[in-house]
Amino acid sequence: MKIAIGIDIGATNTKIILATEEGRVLQDLQIRTLSAARSGPDRVDELLIKNVRDFLNDEKTKAAISGADIVGIGIGVAGLIDRKNGKIIKSPNIASVDGLPIREIFEKEFSLPVVIENDANAYAYGEKWVGAGMQKNNFIVLTLGTGLGGGHIYNGELYEGPFEIGHVIIEPKGRFCPCGSHGCLESYASGRAIIDRAITSLESGVKSSLADCCDGNYYKITPEIVFHKALDGDNLSREIFREVGHYLGIGISNMINIFSLEAVIIGGGLIGAWDLFIEELTKEAFKRSFKPYVSNIEILKSTMAKDAGSIGAAGLLFRKLSVNRGVLN
Ligand SMILES: [Zn+2]
Numbered sequence: 001m002k003i004a005i006g007i008d009i010g011a012t013n014t015k016i017i018l019a020t021e022e023g024r025v026l027q028d029l030q031i032r033t034l035s036a037a038r039s040g041p042d043r044v045d046e047l048l049i050k051n052v053r054d055f056l057n058d059e060k061t062k063a064a065i066s067g068a069d070i071v072g073i074g075i076g077v078a079g080l081i082d083r084k085n086g087k088i089i090k091s092p093n094i095a096s097v098d099g100l101p102i103r104e105i106f107e108k109e110f111s112l113p114v115v116i117e118n119d120a121n122a123y124a125y126g127e128k129w130v131g132a133g134m135q136k137n138n139f140i141v142l143t144l145g146t147g148l149g150g151g152h153i154y155n156g157e158l159y160e161g162p163f164e165i166g167h168v169i170i171e172p173k174g175r176f177c178p179c180g181s182h183g184c185l186e187s188y189a190s191g192r193a194i195i196d197r198a199i200t201s202l203e204s205g206v207k208s209s210l211a212d213c214c215d216g217n218y219y220k221i222t223p224e225i226v227f228h229k230a231l232d233g234d235n236l237s238r239e240i241f242r243e244v245g246h247y248l249g250i251g252i253s254n255m256i257n258i259f260s261l262e263a264v265i266i267g268g269g270l271i272g273a274w275d276l277f278i279e280e281l282t283k284e285a286f287k288r289s290f291k292p293y294v295s296n297i298e299i300l301k302s303t304m305a306k307d308a309g310s311i312g313a314a315g316l317l318f319r320k321l322s323v324n325r326g327v328l329n
Helices: 033-037 044-057 059-064 102-110 119-130 191-203 223-231 235-258 271-288 305-328
Strands: 002-009 013-020 025-032 069-077 080-082 087-090 114-118 139-144 148-154 263-267 298-301
Touching (some): 002 119, 013 044, 013 305, 025 044, 025 059, 069 102, 069 119, 069 305, 114 119, 119 148, 223 271, 235 263, 235 271, 263 271
Parallel strands (some): 002 069, 139 263, 263 298
């Protein structure tokens, strides 16, 4: 049996898995990314390597992979990457990894082939490999989490581009975005946007049971709190999620009009709130798209939630090995 190590380095958490060639996860581990990053600028990769080593040496892991061959490592990382040279160019949310030659470091350390990819692209590939997009060849994936990422599967293959759907402009004079622009989709449809919208509304005096949370300090509101208040029937919280759907729908309609899509798959950490935004999203997306394009498009919920990134990273490693084999033969 051949297995690959899949690593998804996110802004908050890093997930490490072992996956078979069929995309079955044998063992997994989640660690905090920030605790690694805080330990010093030149320690991030070392701590990641230590965690991978500890994971591989764990008795449970050893039992799960007994007799199997580890054939390589796939790494997805939140940030801009240089595929050719295997480097992280810039990661806005992870301290001290900019310029890190992560592929070379892992190749040397583990004597295995390594492939790196942007985390949202790896997530999209995971959906194609073993997720909601298995039977589709042309679709986009949106990852709704702290930020808003995305990837594009075109003719069955991952489009190796930036696909920064979180930074398409949906309000020309809209909210400031940390990328430096204004009115980006991520500023209206992401965990960060949900928090901002809740706090701004409470500051302006909107009545909501959100005001009672966090011992009265509503600056500590999280998207999860807004989600639970929405389920309890709080109007502001429900409106915030409806608004997320509204803006996602606008963003998606732009993608439908550009690409030839069979599906739009939505995943990420906030996918549990699906029922609170999907109606508005679908209405808005289809209302604004060219009608001949929408008749066959399905809007699908990710079946893999948070794990698509690490599974997709492992899948990309297997993909790379099979392509290389083809060339050599
Ligand atoms: Zn932006």
